[in-house]
Amino acid sequence: MARGTESGTPTGFWGQDGPTTRPGATRLLSHGGRVGGGAWRAGAGPAAGLQSPGRGLRDGLGRGLGWDPAGAMELLSALSLGELALSFSRVPLFPVFDLSYFIVSILYLKYEPGAVELSRRHPMASWLCAMLHCFGSYILADLLLGEPLIDYFSNNSSVLLASAVWYLIFFCPLDLFYKCVCFLPVKLIFVAMKEVVRVRKIAVGIHHAHHHYHHGWFVMIATGWVKGSGVALMSNFEQLLRGVWKPETNEILHMSFPTKASLYGAILFTLQQTRWLPVSKASLIFIFTMFMVSCKVFLTATHSHSSPFDVLEGYICPVLFGTSWGGDHHHDNHGGSHGGGGPGSPHSALPAKSKEELSEGSRKKKTKKAD
Numbered sequence: 001m002a003r004g005t006e007s008g009t010p011t012g013f014w015g016q017d018g019p020t021t022r023p024g025a026t027r028l029l030s031h032g033g034r035v036g037g038g039a040w041r042a043g044a045g046p047a048a049g050l051q052s053p054g055r056g057l058r059d060g061l062g063r064g065l066g067w068d069p070a071g072a073m074e075l076l077s078a079l080s081l082g083e084l085a086l087s088f089s090r091v092p093l094f095p096v097f098d099l100s101y102f103i104v105s106i107l108y109l110k111y112e113p114g115a116v117e118l119s120r121r122h123p124m125a126s127w128l129c130a131m132l133h134c135f136g137s138y139i140l141a142d143l144l145l146g147e148p149l150i151d152y153f154s155n156n157s158s159v160l161l162a163s164a165v166w167y168l169i170f171f172c173p174l175d176l177f178y179k180c181v182c183f184l185p186v187k188l189i190f191v192a193m194k195e196v197v198r199v200r201k202i203a204v205g206i207h208h209a210h211h212h213y214h215h216g217w218f219v220m221i222a223t224g225w226v227k228g229s230g231v232a233l234m235s236n237f238e239q240l241l242r243g244v245w246k247p248e249t250n251e252i253l254h255m256s257f258p259t260k261a262s263l264y265g266a267i268l269f270t271l272q273q274t275r276w277l278p279v280s281k282a283s284l285i286f287i288f289t290m291f292m293v294s295c296k297v298f299l300t301a302t303h304s305h306s307s308p309f310d311v312l313e314g315y316i317c318p319v320l321f322g323t324s325w326g327g328d329h330h331h332d333n334h335g336g337s338h339g340g341g342g343p344g345s346p347h348s349a350l351p352a353k354s355k356e357e358l359s360e361g362s363r364k365k366k367t368k369k370a371d
Contacts, residue, residue, distance in 0.1 A: 085286035093197055098158060100193035102165040103181050105133040105231065110169055110178070118242055119170040125241050130166040131159070132238045137230025141205050141223050145212055184301070191300050195292040202228040202262060203285055206269045220270045221263075228262025257299065257307040261292060264309075 091097075109115055109130055119126035131153075132139070138152040153159055168177040181187060205227030209220040226233055232251045239246060251259055265288050271277035272284050295308050 082280070082283065085280070085282040088289075089200075089282040089285045093200060094157065095161060097193050097197050099161060099165070100190040101197040102134050102162045103169070104187075104190050104194045106130050106162075106166050106169050107178075107181065107187075109133050112242070114242065114244070116170070126170065127163065127166060129238055129241050131162065132234065132241070133231050134158075134162040136234050136238070137201060137205075137227050140226040140230040140234060141208070144219070144223055144226060145209065188297050188301055191296050192293045195296050196289055198228050198258070198262065199265065199285055199289040199292055202265050203269050203281060206266060206273050210273050217270055217274065220273065221266045224266030224269055225263050228265060229259040232256060232259050257295070257309070260307065260309055261295070265292075 115126070115129075118129075135152050135158075139149050142149050142151055169181070170178075172178060181190065202224045206220045206224040209216065209223035213219045229251075231238075235249065235251055236245075236247065239249075255263075268277065268284060268288065269281075272279060272281055277284070298304070299306070
């Protein structure tokens with residue numbers, strides 16, 4: 001069949017001294033062919049592996065496999081996520097991702113009680129609320145940095161696109177558009193794309209704040225935070241436009257998962273911007289986006305009101321602050337809410353008694369004993 005096989009290996013392909021001058025094999029090896037996750041050297045055959053065990057690996061049959069460290073590094077660099085993260089960070093957001101962001105944001109507006117009736121009686125107020133849901137983060141960021149609050153509305157394409165989405169969701173005949181975008185598989189795609197926009201806005205907001213305040217860490221964190229969750233942070237103002245006043249729903253008092261995640265993300269991007277976090281911005285955008293997309297898609301698909309941070313906060317917050325952080329349940333304007341999933345959550349559901357009530361109860365007990 002083939003030339004001599006006394007050593008157990010066909011000399012037609014693997015000779016006694018390594019690979020032969022077979023054109024295909026030589027060309028494969030000379031161009032850095034990869035086999036089994038490693039890079040083969042032109043002279044590293046079975047004999048080379050046996051002669052230098054320290055530089056070779058052995059396969060299941062006991063043959064030495066020559067390993068080239070330089071080729072391995074090339075393979076790892078080829079498989080690294082650096083290029084993927086860089087390409088991902090350069091994907092334009094307009095119009096596809098921005099469209100998804102507008103759809104999900106205005107969907108959550110329609111979920112609010114009385115929003116549909118408001119759109120019928122006061123269309124202008126409903127449109128203003130929709131614009132706040134779409135561009136509230138930009139307005140708050142401009143307010144923090146001392147820039148014109150109406151500056152973003154000069155972007156005619158985005159405003160017209162958001163207005164078209166508002167009209168279709170509230171006034172499309174037979175609610176066809178609303179029913180299509182509310183179909184769960186479609187909605188999950190839009191939710192995932194919205195998180196891509198959220199993370200990019202956090203990164204851009206921190207970069208913008210760093211341009212104005214090079215050493216203002218808290219300014220950068222605040223700007224990135226409102227960029228990621230500005231709609232929720234100004235929810236009370238948006239409620240006033242709808243004629244509703246619910247101060248107990250303040251987002252600062254009851255942080256939802258997107259608000260908390262935006263805060264943590266703002267801290268990470270600030271550390272990266274100030275060179276305290278040794279990772280590239282593109283890689284951080286990619287990693288944090290994957291985290292946000294996974295969490296939001298899972299929470300939306302399961303209709304869950306919990307938060308991935310609940311367990312961690314349940315252990316850390318009692319140590320640092322003496323209580324759990326954000327143990328109250330509430331509806332989230334972004335479609336999610338959080339509950340107390342930590343160790344202290346069962347106790348937070350119980351009604352807390354004041355000192356006066358406890359002392360009153362103890363006095364009654366003593367009175368009964370005395371009687």
